Each structure stands twice: as C-alpha cells, then as structure tokens.
Amino acid sequence: MTVTPLAAHASDRPVPAFRGRIGRDARSGHYAVPGRYRLHLSTACPDGLRIAVAHSLLGRDTACPVTLLPAVPDSPDGGHSALRSLYEASAHRYTGPAVAPVLSDDWSGRIVSTHAPDIMRDLARRFATGGPSLYPCGAESEIEAVERMCAQGVEQAAQRAGSADGGPADREAALGVLLDALGALERWLVGRTYMIRDDVTAADVELWVALVQLDTVHRNHLDASAVQRIADHPTLWAYARRLTTHPAFGTHLDLGGIERRHHDRCHGLEAAGAAVQILDWAAHAAR
Incomplete structure (x- = not known):
C-alpha cells in the first residue's frame, strides 16, 4: 500500500495516509463484519468528534467498537504512541506521526483508513441498518x-x-x-x-x-x-x-x-x- 506520511500539526484535516474502504460483501478485501473493525478516536480532535457523534447516532457500538485516545498526543512528532504499532504494521518503514482518527481491522492488525469522511460514510452504509439515515438518498x-x-x-x-x-x-x-x-x-x-x-x-x-x-x-x-x-x-x-x-x-x-x-x-x-x-x-x- 502506498502511503503519504502526515505532517505533524499541519492542520486539523491533513492529507490522509490510508484510504481503504469497507465494501459491501466478501468480494472486497475489507467487508462489513460486526466486531471486525475498531475506531481509535480522540474526541478533542474535530474529526474524532465528528466520527464519535455519527457512531453514536448510528448505534454502532457492537458493530465497530471505539478505543478512546488522549486529547493531547503523547509522541514528540504529534502522534499517539498507542497507534504506532498499527502504522508500522500497515506501511513498511512508515516515518510519519501515528495520528488519529484510525479505522483498523482487528483481523489483520492493520489500518483500513485514516480519512474521516470515508470512515463516516462506511459506518453509515456498510453495517446493519439502525439509527437515522445520515446520508439519505439524493442528499x-x-x-x-x-x-x-x-x-x-x-x-x-x-x-x-x-x-x-x-x-x-x-x-x-x-x-x-x-x-x-x-x-x-x-x-x-x-x-x-x-x-x-x-x-x-x-x-x-x-x-x-x-x-x-x-x-x-x-x-x-x-x-x-x-x-x-x-x-x-x-x-x-x-x-x-x-x-x-x-x-x-x-x-x-x-x-x-x-x-x-x-x-x-x-x-x-x-x-x-x-x-x-x-x-x-x-x-x-x-x-
């Protein structure tokens, strides 16, 4: 997988390093299975807050558990040390900061996506129905x-x-x-x-x-x-x-x-x- 290292503290919406998507069925590499994926979020971060709110509105606690991260990243490069192993497992010789939000795959121990808009859309569309339609047809x-x-x-x-x-x-x-x-x-x-x-x-x-x-x-x-x-x-x-x-x-x-x-x-x-x-x-x- 080709990744782009993130610049520490560059903006609240840096260029995402990973852009995997959750597919509809087993023909896709990442397909929706309840409990397979995990969110790693800091709700002090705007993107983390957006995803946390969407996750609660949709009632995805069982389908996709959340691991909450500290408000202030603890690594000198602006990343979270708790995410370092995921980044290193997902990209050979990754040198950028291990930033949140992250959607990870517990089956492989690797990152699916760090792109908040894609994560929100996949949470809304790829799991069992429930909660409001956050992305209604035609909207x-x-x-x-x-x-x-x-x-x-x-x-x-x-x-x-x-x-x-x-x-x-x-x-x-x-x-x-x-x-x-x-x-x-x-x-x-x-x-x-x-x-x-x-x-x-x-x-x-x-x-x-x-x-x-x-x-x-x-x-x-x-x-x-x-x-x-x-x-x-x-x-x-x-x-x-x-x-x-x-x-x-x-x-x-x-x-x-x-x-x-x-x-x-x-x-x-x-x-x-x-x-x-x-x-x-x-x-x-x-x-």
Missing part, C-alpha cells in the same frame, strides 16, 4: 456543500481571521468570509430543525462540530467585537444549543480536552474575544 451533493462551507467558510476563515501572521486587511477579509457563511447558515435554518432533512444527517454533524470549534478554539484569537458579530446569529446558535442537548452530540463534548489540545498545538496570542463565550456548552451538554 450527497447537499451534504458535500455543507462540508465545504464548514471547512472553508467557517473553520479556515475563522483561523485566518485570528492569525497573527496576517495583516489587518487580511484578517478583516477573512472575518468577512466567516460572517457571510454564518449569515447564509442563519437564513437557511430559519424555520428548520435540521440542515437538509426532517431528521439529523451528516450535514448536522459537520456544522455542529464546526460551531464547537468556532466557539471553543478560534474565538480565542479574535477580538471582542468580532466575537460579538459572530454571536449575532441567534437561530444558528440556538440550533447548536439544541443539538448539544442530544445525547449523541453532547456526551462526546470534551471541553477540557479541546482546551488542552488547543494550547498544546497553538502558540498564538490570546485576544479579547477569548473572554466572550458564545454558548455555555457545559450547561447544555447531554450527560
């Missing part, structure tokens, strides 16, 4: 559009808006992109309970995690005025609060772990917006 393009908006319009724009490397004009432009995206989401959610259907889908998982990151991570590097403008989307934040009360969402919210992970990875200056919390996530999180 793939809508879900992908939400994924792009969350990645580019929310998370990347928020990161640029709070970056110490950019000048004031660059930060203001990025803030404009972020506010435009939030405004579009605000208007879309008026009168709706969920993003694209009458029940929760992967689009809701994606947006909820993006909003968690915006308020618990990116807010720390924005000024108070910017945070107040971000908070001025009542429908959007009411939606985030409502999902947080859902057990499949709120029970996985490790606020302390997110904070520790952020401080370990980011050495930027804290801004005034750090003191302006948008949601009291802990108060609403389902337990």
Whole structure:
C-alpha cells in the first residue's frame, strides 16, 4: 500500500495516509463484519468528534467498537504512541506521526483508513441498518456543500481571521468570509430543525462540530467585537444549543480536552474575544 506520511500539526484535516474502504460483501478485501473493525478516536480532535457523534447516532457500538485516545498526543512528532504499532504494521518503514482518527481491522492488525469522511460514510452504509439515515438518498451533493462551507467558510476563515501572521486587511477579509457563511447558515435554518432533512444527517454533524470549534478554539484569537458579530446569529446558535442537548452530540463534548489540545498545538496570542463565550456548552451538554 502506498502511503503519504502526515505532517505533524499541519492542520486539523491533513492529507490522509490510508484510504481503504469497507465494501459491501466478501468480494472486497475489507467487508462489513460486526466486531471486525475498531475506531481509535480522540474526541478533542474535530474529526474524532465528528466520527464519535455519527457512531453514536448510528448505534454502532457492537458493530465497530471505539478505543478512546488522549486529547493531547503523547509522541514528540504529534502522534499517539498507542497507534504506532498499527502504522508500522500497515506501511513498511512508515516515518510519519501515528495520528488519529484510525479505522483498523482487528483481523489483520492493520489500518483500513485514516480519512474521516470515508470512515463516516462506511459506518453509515456498510453495517446493519439502525439509527437515522445520515446520508439519505439524493442528499450527497447537499451534504458535500455543507462540508465545504464548514471547512472553508467557517473553520479556515475563522483561523485566518485570528492569525497573527496576517495583516489587518487580511484578517478583516477573512472575518468577512466567516460572517457571510454564518449569515447564509442563519437564513437557511430559519424555520428548520435540521440542515437538509426532517431528521439529523451528516450535514448536522459537520456544522455542529464546526460551531464547537468556532466557539471553543478560534474565538480565542479574535477580538471582542468580532466575537460579538459572530454571536449575532441567534437561530444558528440556538440550533447548536439544541443539538448539544442530544445525547449523541453532547456526551462526546470534551471541553477540557479541546482546551488542552488547543494550547498544546497553538502558540498564538490570546485576544479579547477569548473572554466572550458564545454558548455555555457545559450547561447544555447531554450527560
């Protein structure tokens, strides 16, 4: 198998090293057998949080058990020492960090995938039915559009808006992109309970995690005025609060772990917006 070593701390969505898929039947190398596969996740990581929420919504505890990892990776290269043996068994002379998330095959002791979107789709489609349809028929393009908006319009724009490397004009432009995206989401959610259907889908998982990151991570590097403008989307934040009360969402919210992970990875200056919390996530999180 050809792999691409991951750059430590490069981004929250680095190029995945492994892109195996779970197939429909025994004709594929990796086919769906309950108990054969295992997830290795840190819910302090955005991708790990997305997968954990989807896993709970689908009720895949028996079909695909989860091993939880520490919020802060314990290897100097930014990887998890607990995953090192899996990486070394899966790629000859692998030299990159052993990062999460990982979907592994307990039969072979090797990695199937480290690509979060593929893992979520295979969890939803390749095991026995149960739970909501996270990828309903005909909704793939809508879900992908939400994924792009969350990645580019929310998370990347928020990161640029709070970056110490950019000048004031660059930060203001990025803030404009972020506010435009939030405004579009605000208007879309008026009168709706969920993003694209009458029940929760992967689009809701994606947006909820993006909003968690915006308020618990990116807010720390924005000024108070910017945070107040971000908070001025009542429908959007009411939606985030409502999902947080859902057990499949709120029970996985490790606020302390997110904070520790952020401080370990980011050495930027804290801004005034750090003191302006948008949601009291802990108060609403389902337990």
